[in-house]
Structures are given as C-alpha cells and as structure tokens.
Amino acid sequence: MNTQESVLLPPLVEPAAELTQAEMERYSRHLIIPEVGMAGQLRLKNAKVLVIGAGGLGSPAMLYLAAAGVGRIGIIDDDVVETSNLQRQVIHTVADLGRTKAQSARESILNLNPGVDVVLHEVRLDRSNALEIFAGYDVILDGTDNFATRYLVNDAAAILGKPYVWGSILRFDGQVSVFWDKYGPNYRDLYPEAPPAGSVPSCAEGGVLGVLCAQIGSVMVNEAIKLITGIGQTLLGRVLIFNSLQMSWRELRVRKDPDGEPITELMDYEAFCGVAQGTTVDADHTVSAPELAAMLESRGQGLGDFELIDVREPGEFEIVSIPGATLIPKGRILSGEALGELPRDRDLVFHCKAGTRSAEVLQNLLDHGYTRVRHLDGGILSWVREVEPEKPVY
Template identity: 50%
Template sequence: MSAPALVDPGPSLAPHRAARFARHLTLPGVGELGQRRLAAARVLVIGAGGLGAPAIQYLAAAGVGRMTVIDDDVVELSNLQRQVLHTEGDLGRAKAESARSAVGLRDTEVEVTALVGRLDPSNALELFRQHDLVLDGSDNFATRYLANDAAELTATPVVWGSVHQFSGHVSVFWPGRGPMLRDLFPEIPDADSIESCAEGGVFGVLCGVVGSAMAAEALKMICGIGEPLLGRLARYDALSARWDELRFAADPDRRPVVDLEEVAVACRTLSPRGRPDDISAGEVAARLAHGGAGLVVIDVRTAAEREVAAIHGSMHVPLDRILTGGWAPIAEELGEGAVDGRDIVVACQAGIRSARAIDALAASAPTGTALRNLAGGMDAYLAATRSLSRGQ
C-alpha cells in the first residue's frame, strides 16, 4: 500500500547540497523534490545503540535535516561489536552526545539534538508532536509500547525494529493508515520474558541489516515512495539469509489508546532507579577502592557476562538459583553470620535482574539483612570506576 509523502519540501537546494546528493537527484521517485523533503524532515530516534547507530548514520547521509536522538546510556566496550556509530574514544560518553558528534563529522549541516535521558510518559507526547516521524530502536518492551501509545495519541508514524541473537524484525505503525503494535501484540509482556542482548547475545552485523532497513522505511515515508511496511512484519534470519513476512490487521475489538496511564506503570518498573534499596555505583566503586569494608557483592549475571567484566571480589550466584532457592544459595556462599552489619549489594548488568533477585531474597533473608541494589548495574559501575581513575 503506497502512502503520500510525509513531509512538505523545503527550499531549493544550494549547489553544494545538490552536488552532495547527486545520486538521489537522478533517482526515480526521489529527485530534487524528494531531497528537499528529506532536508525539511524532523526525525526522532529512540536509542543510539545497535539499531539506532546504523539508522542515524544513513538518515544523516541521506540528508535528513533535523534529528533528535534520545538515549540515557553511555558507550561501553561491549557496545562496539555492533554499535558502529561509536568508537573507543567515546567510551564512558553519553550515547546521544556521541551520536551527535559522529553525525557532525559526516555532515555539518544536519542538525542533531542530543537528549541524554529516557523516553518516558512525561516527555513522550511533546517529543512526538515536535517530529514528523519516529524510529524506535529501544531495547525494552515498556519503551516500545510507550512509543506505540504516544504515536496513537499524536498521529505520528513509527518505524519499529528489534533484534535478538540471529534474527530481527521491522514494521511500520502509522495511526490512521494501518494497524499498530497493540494490534499485533495487545499486552505488554513481562520485562524478563525475552533475554536481553547481554544474556542471549546478538550477531553484530544483524543490527546493520535491521537498522538500515528501518532507515529505508523512514526515507520512503518522508519522500512518499514505495510501500511502507504497514500491516506487515518483516523478519530476517541471518543464519539462513532469508527474509519472510507476517501480515496482520487492525483488531476491531481493541480499545483505542486514550492516555499513557497503563504504559506508565510499565515504565516505572523498567529500571530500578529510585528504589529505596538502591546504592549508587559511585558509592560502591569508592568503597571498594578503599578496601570494601562492610560490603559483600553478589553478581547474579551469567558466567559469560562475568567473563567480559566483573567486580573484583564479587561472588557469582546466578539469578535462576536465587529465584529457585531464595536465600539458601547465598547462605552457602557466605556461611553463617557473614552478613552481620554488612551491605549485601546485588548486581547485574543494568540493575533490573538484581532488583528481581532482591525481591526474591527479601522473604527468606535473615532478619535485618541490608539488601542493596546496584543502581545501573555493571554498566554504571564501569563508568564510575573510570571516573574515579580520571580523578586520581
């Protein structure tokens, strides 16, 4: 199903811009008019990670005039295997700011606004209204459903993508022109129902395939060419090198989205930031740097994750052992009376699995045990240790 051009054309191209985009100007369906539409477009990119990285690069290379990149994460060493926008020189830097700098090196006339933060119910509607199109490269269900609901409320089209291990998905959700995410998957899944990239891994080049496909959908919609993936879920299997397609339709019985109240609940549980049992990564790093008195660190990640990076002296008790055995596997590791007066800091990669572990431990831990959640997990801890090193 074809769709009209999403963006009105901007002013005539300056000679140096016409020269830069010469291969577009001779392309049927794009031409100078399409290039002027691209120059006038305002695109919001959610996430500057695996999917956002290639998408941002190709949107910038195509001459999209204005982009806003929102991401609350920092560049870590393990990101560089797939997040090709960032370099070793960006380690510890906010991904949104790294993305802005990377675009600036490619085209100084593309305007990029870097928002270091998370898309949430307090800012989603305003951000969506300020843009013609949204690319959702987020890595969690709460943000994906927030993007869907904000799109419905603002009539803003969304290009959506996801990757897991060796497979990826792409679709387009355009209110009033096709079915939405909630027509395909009505309910928000549990946050831990699918392994994260850290747990299950992801084939690095797969992000390039899916992120580039997302950029292609965005450019087509801006220019009004081809058929966007409306009512179609494109699926790519990197191991078999095959694309296939699932067609879906709007559910006539689905309740329309009228506010962000439901998704706000999911967003509040997205990250354990703000939990009363939080302990900051900076405090843990500082205390460990001075001998770690009064601290016990329990790492609930997988063995493979610990091979990449682990807190020195931490004990490994995987999350599944805690969910099954409660406090018993911790007692086996620590021995009797070893928790007296000490903070038991539970850590994972981003602070989500550790929060689940604490909830499971609370019922059977000895009375008075000080269970603390490492806010932001290993990602935050590594950034904190780098800050300490720079300050010494």
C-alpha cells in the first residue's frame, strides 16, 4: 500500500427530470446545501443502488439511502430474520422474525419513504447471477462478511465498470473504502490473496458490537452519495480503519498494482478462498445429535469413554454448551498449540455451532495422523433442535 493523489470523479448518475412539491419538502435540508442542491437531489432520485446483504451493515445503509432519496434500492439476501439478528440489524423488528430479510427490509424502507422503488433479489449471490444483477445498478454496497463474496463482488463490479463501496466489521473494529477499477484500485489491490480459510472469524463466530454497524454503514452511504452526486473526495484509494473502543479513525492509502492482471471473467471464489477444501466429512467420522446424546448417556453409566471437545470461542460457550464438553477453541488446535491436550489413544468428538469449524478441525487432525476422531453433524444447533430444545440458540 502506498500513497497516491486523490482522484476527482465525475457524477455517477444523470439528474432526474424534476422533484415533486412533496419531494422538495422532504429533501429540503439537502436542497439548501450548496454542494448538493437541486442537481444533487435529482441525481439521487435517478440513482439505482444495490445493497448486498440485509444484515448488520445493510440495515443502516438501506435506511439512510432511502431517507436520502435514492430512487431505487436493490436488496440481495436469501436469509430469514432470527432473534440474534436484532442486536444490530435495526431494519428488522420482533414482528419480522421468520420472515425473509429482503421482505422485512423492503417494508421498513417503504414505511420510511414510500417513494423508493425497492427491488428484491432473494437469491444467493454467485458467479452465475452476479453480472446480470449488477448490470441494473449504478453503485454496489457490499456489507457481506466472507472473503469469497467480496472477491466476487469486486470482480463483477470491475468487469462491468461499476464502483462499489465496501465495509467490514468484527467485534469493535471496522473498515470502509471505495473500489472502482475504472479509476483506481480494486479490492484485489488491497488483498491480493485471500487469508487462509478459517483464519478470520465471521461475526457469527467472533461477535460484533451492534452500534458498530451504524458507524460503518453510515460511512458507506456517505460514500455512495458522493459517488452519485460527484461531490467531495471519495475513499477511492483510501481505507478508513475504525476502532470503537479507542474511538479512533486512521487512514491507509492503497494504489492500483501496475502489474495486476486485468479482471475479465469470474472464477470459483470458494476454491480461491479455500473454503471449499477439506470441509466434507464422511459418515465414518460423523455423529448425529441423538447418537451423541446416547454416547453421553452411556459414558455417564461407565459403558463408554470418549472426549467431547467444543471448538467454539469462550463467549459462545457461555451462551450454550453441551454437558460434559471441554472448550478448546479451533484456533488453538489449528495452530498446533493444543495438540498436546488431544490424546491419540482415545475417541475424540468435536463440535462447533453448525459443523463447519469442527469439520476443519477434524480434517486437520486426520492430516496429523489422528484416527479416532469424529464431529457432530450440524453442531450445537442440531443438538438444541433435537436433544435440548429448551436451550438458547444464537
């Protein structure tokens, strides 16, 4: 990463024909800002913004895009609203539990601003649909929490010549930037290679301070508005890094790699990020929740012996745990630090939240010569659903 001169960008969107009287009243506080004014508000009215993910970052972003008068907001999300979402995903309410996030978000947007055209894409974004969906929008806002999707968004935006605003959050820290391959660096200039699979926890694994979503999400909308209207200096070529515990912002500069290969086609992003490797477990190394319950009952009667290892993080363990499990977080096992705590001459059963992390641990131990290892299919979510439904999920 190196310094570079700021890039002056043209307005992204042509102005709409006019504002109605009601719109002039609604957006009057924008209209009296000289840098925005009537021309800027007409550009916002004519703008089409795609938001990827109606979750933590997407929630405040969509609400402020709607409030600002963006004419069309597209939403890509195929998930449903769960109780654990409500700590940070403020576009949803208790009444929306069980609904699709896209439909819940559309209702909240229209309650705030009925003049917005909301388009739903209730699909999982992948290389088969990204180019077609992106083609209908002026700017992309990416609030996803996995590297495979970020590289996909970057490449699709680069191929189509579109800018995208990127935000990332974890625990107390956030990052935000603008990438536009046509005028400056793209995401691959910041991260030429994906980090090793499993090395960076998701929000579901590591947690996130709820209000951090609003702090980073609002900056993302600020950047989208500047791109649409052509005002100010965008974050193209700059990455803002926020620490909410210290309440500090710092800036890194990033420039386009002069030797970088042009992006001309989409690829297998899960394979590129390593998430499609080593996570499939055969039946001989898998136990179901009812099978594990029977094993624990037999162990309690002295009829069998094995060790049950929970590979989640301590905070997750405090929320809900399986009786008799020992906590050894995945990172300690994959780094080799905890191998001395895992005997080779006893049966070992691993579990996590949903089965992904325990599958990684299982494969790692098989690679290290362990033979008496299995993992819980579906993780503690399956355990709660099938064995102890009175326990909480998260």
